[in-house]
Amino acid sequence: MTIDLKTVKHVSKLSRISIDDNKAKKLGKDLNSIFSFIEKLNELDTKNTEPLTSIAETTLKLRKDEIKSKNIREDILKNSPNKNKDFFVVPKVVE
Amino acid sequence: MSNITDLKLVELVDKIKKKELSSTEVTIAFIERSKKSKKLNAYISENYENSIKKAKIFDQKPDFKKKLPGIPIAVKDLFCTKNIRTTAGSKILENFVPTYESTVTQNILDEGGIIIGKLNCDEFAMGSSNETSYFGNVQNPISENLVPGGSSGGSSSALAAKLTPATIGTDTGGSIRQPASFTGTVGLKPTYGSCSRYGIVAFASSLDQAGPMTHDVKDCSLMLEIMSNYDTKDSTSVEFKRENYLNNLNENIKGKKIGIPKEYRVDGMPKEIDELWEKGIKIIKENGGEIVEISLPNTNYALPTYYIVAPAEASSNLARYDGVKYGFRSKGENLIDMYEKTRSEGFGDEVKRRIMIGTYVLSSGYYDAYYLKAQKVRRLIKNDFDEAYKKVDAILTPSTPSSAFKIGEKLNDPVSMYLNDIFTVPINLAGLPAISIPAGHDKKGYPLGLQVIGKAFDEQSILNIAFALEKNISFKNNITDWWIK
Secondary structure, three states: OOOOHHHHHHHHHHOOOOOOHHHHHHHHHHHHHHHHHHHHHHHOOOOOOOOOOOOOOOOOOOOOOOOOOOOOHHHHHHOOOOEOOOOEOOOOOOO | OOOHHHOOHHHHHHHHHOOOOOHHHHHHHHHHHHHOOHHHOOEEEEOHHHHHHHHHHHHHOOOOOOOOOOOEEEEEOOEOEOOEOOOOOOHHHOOOOOOOOOHHHHHHHHOOOEEEEEEOOOHHHOOOOOOOOOOOOOOOOOOOOEOOOOOOHHHHHHHHOOOOOOEEEEEOOOOOHHHHHHHOOEEEEOOOOOOOOOOEOOOOOOOOEEEEEEOOHHHHHHHHHHHOOOOOOOOOOOOOOOOOOOOOOOOOOOOOEEEEEHHHOOOOOOHHHHHHHHHHHHHHHHOOOEEEEEOOOOHHHHHHHHHHHHHHHHHHHHHHOOOOOOOOOOOOOOHHHHHHHHHHHHOOHHHHHHHHHHHHHHOOOOHHHHHHHHHHHHHHHHHHHHHHOOOOOEEEEEOOOOOOOEOOOOOOOHHHHHHHHOOOHHHHHHOOOEEEEEEEEOOOOOEEEEEEEEOOOOHHHHHHHHHHHHHHHOOOOOOOOOOOO
8 A cells, every 4th residue: 555645644633743845745654654564464364363452451540549740730840831829831722 | 809899790799799899889889980090971860978978878777688788879861860960961851850760660679779970872762873862962081072872971971981880771673782792881772661660761561671781691681680670650561471580690591593694795794794693603503502593674664764753753752852841941932933943952862863764754744654664674573573473483693884984984874873883773673672782893893793682581591691601702802991190
């Protein structure tokens, strides 16, 4: 199979990464070479194989729902590129 | 006395405990050498002044019960370090200063270690040559313009160049073992669940593991002991009995059954790699180990599986970089435009490529054909190892299919770059522990490594086998300090 320019653009939209036509062409070429390498998996019959979702395959442990850290508003906001005193600031969403 | 920086980790610990050296002397020695080694570009951030202060404080009231008493250590810049900038080699985290500490670095601090700086790496640990870092290429101290491997390339370079007595890396598909192999050093990827992933910038969560990189197997055992613990902050952390790996270290491998997987003899593998492997086999036999031919029939499918699973997980993990809560933000006309521009300008090409692959294989209509298929093949690969371990205690293979290559040599061919990890990737997919130790040189004089793969949670056995190999090989790194004027 081949991944065409339209698909590359669609995936870039889904990925929230803007790309121009030149970049999309180059990326399409890379993706096609990577996917032709990935196609090798189709040689294998996996009809009766269960997917391996986690190597640990144990039930996740439960813990008490307790507050462990308090008053960390400043810490949380510290690295934001745009904030006011209490909130993260983003471009206007609602008209 | 020889140079302080020529001493290995265990030797330094010993000398500090015997009061033959102070933490301040040791810390200053490694910092001075690091300052003279800027040409290697191994560091992204330096923490020198603060470290010397900490060393002086340690010396005023030394606690010799600690396992790393006042020992300076530089770490891969993928571990969040409180109040020390953590970039993951990316522009998008260029100014990120964590307000918390990763569990693994906290363990190092708790044992008296001093973090002298953060080491370069491929962007978000995606790469095999350290060439995808936003902060530039790293030089391999073995020879000029040679890659140090990746993604823990700053770590392997700094260690081999003796800018730090030991270091830590992360390994998703070979990112500790391949750079160790390229620089003539020791690198261990622990069993999935051994070392906490809390506070490590996530790449592919079902594969990522932190591990030690050191000059020899003894140092590696000490570091693993310190790094590995059960941690409730990581939901995949496993509760099991951690050994005193250093105390238990033992070169006796009599009666151990070591598997040799025939599928690892790949076409076009250089003769030197084959000879290296034969050398390892001979040493095992001479020391009373038993060599068993085994088969891991699905080996050839490991890389294609990895290049679905890892990018899929990465595309989810990296969705958090949206320019809102932390990191770089670009200007946009509206919210979506801001996201798209931020991610387009903030991520490098390899990271974008992998996010796109991951998004594609998870997208509607392709999920079953790619992602589900890869998870099924992942089970087959794990089953191969389970079968093999009914017959053997450990497995011996080369670490990489070649020695280090030149900077720029493989940059334009992603698939050829990916092939570098052909011997290391299956181990991550199966969640097993594996160690790479330096075992010889190729005809160019570049180091080559052997890999010992163990059963899950049996790090002690692979350390012991590696210890026996190391004693018999007596590897010497030929490093000339060419980068210091």
